[in-house]
Each structure stands twice: as C-alpha cells, then as structure tokens.
Amino acid sequence: MFAGSKFAAFLFDMDGTVLNSIAAAERVWTTWAERHGLDVTAFLPTIHGRRARETIAALNLPGVDPLAEADLLLKAEADDLEGIVPIPGAVAFLQSLPPERWAIVTSAPRELALLRIQAAGIPVPAMMVTAEDVTHGKPAPDCFLLAAKRLGVAARDCLVFEDAPAGIAAGEASGASVMVISATHVHPLVTPHPMIRSYDEIGIALDDSGWIALAPERAVA
Template identity: 65%
Template sequence: MPETFFPTRPLAALLFDMDGTIISSIASAERIWSRWAEAHGLDVAAFLPTIHGVRSVETIRRLNLPGVDPEAEAAAITEAEMEDVGDIIAIPGARSFLEALPRERWAIVTSAPRRLAERRLAAAGMPVPDLLVAAEDVAQGKPAPDCFLLGAERLGAAASECLVFEDALAGIRAAEAAGAGIVVVTATHHEPVTTGHPAIADYTRLRVAADRSGIRVTRAG
C-alpha cells in the first residue's frame, strides 16, 4: 500500500468512530442485543447486523414494535452494556496511534451514549480525547452527517479537511454526506464490505506526523 493511500495534503483533524474502529465491543453488544431481540420475538441472526453504527434508540424506533417505548428500551440496553465490558479490547495499534496525535486535532464521534463510550474506552485502556461527540450531542444520528460536522466544527475545521476512520456502513454514509475523507477499518468485519474507500485491518503500520501545516498519515513498509 503506497503512502498515497492517504491524502497527500495536510489534514486539519482526524475523526474516529469508536466501536469496531478503535475498540472491539462487538461481542458485548451482540450479547445484550441478542437477549433483547429474543425477548421481543425477533429473528436474532437477521436483526444483529442492523445494530452496528447507529444509535440504540433509532435501532429500536425503526422496528415500530407495538407497546415498546424506544427511549426506555434504549436506556435499559445502555445500562446492560455498561455492565458487560469484560472482553472489550483495543484494535491493534490504535492506542499508540491516537497517543501520537496532537490532542486538539482529533476526536471520537460515536453513536454510543457518552457514559457508555467512556466506560468502554476505560475497559479497553484507551485514551479519552478532549473532544468526544456522543449520541446525545446530535438530533440525528448516523447515517446523517450531523455528528461528523459537529466534530469537525468543534475542532475548528471543515469536515472536508478531516479524515474519518469508520467501520460501519451507517458511519461511512455519514462521513460521505459530511464531505470528509474516509478510511474503513476492517478489524471486526465478519465479511468483506465494498465501499469504494481505502481500508486498513488495524493501525499497527500507520505513522503520523504533525506540524503547523496539519497532520499527515502514512503507512510504514
């Protein structure tokens, strides 16, 4: 993979999704959601692929289940996920890559509620950035671009000057709609996903250089 895999122009900032992108919490999420789906008579195998990358309340709301309060159900799921963090781990190389970035030049942009995001980051031994855009910070979650636009704005950058690291289709669509550059992280993908964007398995061979002109990301070797 040549260095031109990444933008050659300096980047103003980097924006990272969390689950599946810098940490792996899929096992935890799928345990909780599987129990919830079974309790509501859903086809678990068909349902689970729909939960990734979007806010819990929107996952539940689009099912339109009779007698189900999406806000209450999403809150209960969050509490269950808060207790199930024993096997959450960092994506290889993610921690050292993030720690090499200027703190004012990167953010996490996640569909998880803030409390859950901070809990999962701590469980994986990952740094909490100065800026974390969480589920409750936007009116519309991914695939709407609001979260990435907000993250870029709060870092003092245009989204078009940012590079987004994502793993889920909803997040990729959100970054596309925001006009950002995109790198797809495939570490937790069960099957190949064709997006038209460059992809990396993990961060172990990535290198970063930052100066007054911006951030440059390259791949070693």
C-alpha cells in the same frame, strides 16, 4: 493511501474502529431481541453504527418505546464490559496524535462510551461527540459536522475513521475523507475508500501548521 493529502483533524468512530466491543454488545442485544421475539441472526447485523433508539424505532414494534428501551439497553451494556479490547495498534496511534487534532464521534451514549474507552485502555479524547449531542444520528452527517466545528476545523478537511455502513455514509455526507477499519469485519465490505485492518499499517507526519499526513507505517523507536 491519501498520497499528498493533509488533514486538519482525525475523527474516529468508537466501536469497531478504535475498540472492539462487539461480543459485549451482541450479548446484550441478543437478550433484548429474544425477549421481543426477533430473529437474532438477522437482527444483530443491524445494531452496529447507529444509535440504539433509531435501531429500535426502525423495527416498529407494537407498544415499544424506543427511548425507554434504549435506556434499558444502556444500563445492560454498562454492566457488561467483558472482553472489550483496543483495535490492534489503536492505542499507540491515538497517542501519537496532537490532542487538539482528533476526536471520537460515536453513536453510543457518553456514559457507555467512557466506560468502554476505559475498559479498552485507549486514550480519553479531549473532545468527544456522543449520542446525546445530535438530533439525527448516523447515517446523518450531524455528528461529524459537530465534531469538526468543535475542533475549529472544516469537515471537508478531516479524515473520518469508520467501520460500519451507517458511519461511512455519515462521513461521506459530511464532506470528509473516509478511511475504513476492517479489523472486526466478518464479511468483506465493498467500499471505494482506503481500508486497513490495523493501525500498525499507518503512521503520521505533522507539518509546521499542525496538519496531519498519513505515512505508510508508524516508525518504531
């Protein structure tokens, strides 16, 4: 798994990658979809990994303003934080990383991202890229390119942690390496990238320059 590779920084998606907010998100989006007469079962798989405004805009619903609807969804999601939990092993793994060597890169708005991070009990990153920071959301690579720039590294030297097809595509387009987190996957995902279900499966080693290599598993003190 990336044997012999070292990375300048790790870039983590949030939902489904370091925390699991699927139940809360799907409760809110189910209510929204029912109000607009959508087939909920067919619609829900499309909400993951993309900004709400782009998910809504892709539906081309008559008379629906994607930005206004996204604002309403933000308020509803901010009020529903029940059942949000960390991905197994994520808290300890993030705590093991140098703060200046990782970031969260999410399609969620900053307000919602901070609420979910707090609810899950994962470390707040020193740097975070959220929905407001880019013009084009995932699967465009803009968010990962911006995160790398803010960390002062090249995207090609980063490892992106993702769970959703849109985010995986964004990581690929940025030139970064990609690790897929499958903890929340109901159905197998076909991908050429390495995949783990838990951060307990990996650990890190730092070289003298602060670059990060993955180890097969984290050493237990």
